[in-house]
Amino acid sequence: MLYIIGLGLYDENDISIKGLRAIEDCDEVYAEFYTAMLQGSSLSAIERRIGRNVKVLGRGEIEEERIPIERALELDVALLVAGDPLVATTHTELLIDAHRRGIETRVIHSSSIISAAPGLAGLQAYKFGRIITIPFTSDNYFPTSPYTNIGENLKAGSHSLVLLDIEAHRNRYMTASEGLRYLLKASEKLDDDTISGENLAVVIARAGSEKPLVRADRIAALVDEDFGDPLHCLVVPAGLHFIEADYLVEIAGAPRAVVERMIL
Numbered sequence: 125m126l127y128i129i130g131l132g133l134y135d136e137n138d139i140s141i142k143g144l145r146a147i148e149d150c151d152e153v154y155a156e157f158y159t160a161m162l163q164g165s166s167l168s169a170i171e172r173r174i175g176r177n178v179k180v181l182g183r184g185e186i187e188e189e190r191i192p193i194e195r196a197l198e199l200d201v202a203l204l205v206a207g208d209p210l211v212a213t214t215h216t217e218l219l220i221d222a223h224r225r226g227i228e229t230r231v232i233h234s235s236s237i238i239s240a241a242p243g244l245a246g247l248q249a250y251k252f253g254r255i256i257t258i259p260f261t262s263d264n265y266f267p268t269s270p271y272t273n274i275g276e277n278l279k280a281g282s283h284s285l286v287l288l289d290i291e292a293h294r295n296r297y298m299t300a301s302e303g304l305r306y307l308l309k310a311s312e313k314l315d316d317d318t319i320s321g322e323n324l325a326v327v328i329a330r331a332g333s334e335k336p337l338v339r340a341d342r343i344a345a346l347v348d349e350d351f352g353d354p355l356h357c358l359v360v361p362a363g364l365h366f367i368e369a370d371y372l373v374e375i376a377g378a379p380r381a382v383v384e385r386m387i388l
Contacts, residue, residue: 125150126196126222128209130234133332135164136173139204143232144174151199153178156186159214160206161292163355164333170204178204182293187214196227208236237331237357241285244338245326245359246371253282258303258358259289260296271310275318278362286358297354300327304347304358319343319360324382326359326372327351340376340383363388 127146132138147153153176155167162170171178181203185191192203209215209231222229242249254277258270270286277284288298307319321344329337329351337351364372364386372378 125200126192126218126227126229127200127202127232128215128218128229129202129204129232130208130236131155131162131170131204131206132234133162133207133237133240134330135162135332136169138162138235138332139173140232140234143234146230146232147174147176147202147204149200150176150202152195153202153204154192154195155180155204156182156214157206158183158292159212160290160355162206163330163353186218190218190221192218193221193225193227196222197225208233208238211236211238235332237287237355238285240331241328241357241359242283244328244331244336245283245340245361246375247283247326247359247361247368248365251281251283251362251365252285253277253280255285255287257287257289258298258306260291260298261306266309266313268310268314271307271314271316271319274307274360275316278318278360281362283362284360286360288356288358290355298356299354300329300351300356300358301347301349303356304343307343308347321347324361324372324378324386326361326376326378327356328359329353329356331355331357338376340372340378342379342382361386 129143155178195201256270256273274284288303290297311319323343325343326340369383369387372383373380
């Protein structure tokens with residue numbers, strides 16, 4: 125039996141009671157933190173919370189050696205992952221592989237930035253378009269597709285949830301400011317003004333913590349701010365319902381003049 129268990133958004137207390145009970149029934153407990161990491165926790169804190177020792181697996185051990193699959197051929201195995209298990213393609217592939225090899229599986233869901241960010245931003249979830257990820261760039265690598273995809277969402281009247289690249293094994297996490305600078309640079313590179321310093325953006329930091337940061341303003345006003353510890357993500361809103369507009373002003377601190385011109 126292979127259990128894939130979501131740990132939630134921020135710390136060791138986000139795991140569900142259902143997840144804890146499943147772990148009690150398992151012979152071995154593994155975790156992977158290369159797709160995401162709980163920023164408000166640590167391996168030792170997670171082990172104390174669940175009352176079990178946890179072996180952390182690297183990318184190769186999961187995607188190539190398939191250790192959770194191999195062990196689940198004979199034992200009940202839990203794989204703990206940050207967020208919700210099936211947001212990452214890696215975990216979907218594990219389920220496919222397990223099914224093909226006759227291994228029974230169970231997924232225990234948890235909170236995810238995919239659902240938390242729209243709510244924290246005060247925006248209606250059904251109005252979101254394609255989810256975008258901005259990768260780390262370099263002198264030889266600067267894809268413009270994230271910018272283009274956000275532009276397509278805007279043209280369709282859809283909000284954009286923008287995830288920011290992480291390299292958890294290097295303790296490297298893109299900041300909201302870096303993501304915003306990417307958008308401005310891509311705009312310049314493409315000679316396109318769909319997204320500019322005048323666009324409204326929402327910064328969300330440390331979702332799931334006791335005091336998450338939610339800050340909305342023009343990109344030009346946000347780009348040089350320090351939003352503190354990771355994880356960060358962005359939302360680029362399209363046209364707004366008046367309740368969305370009120371939330372952005374009252375809760376996220378958006379300038380009323382900027383928001384009012386976006387009300388549909």
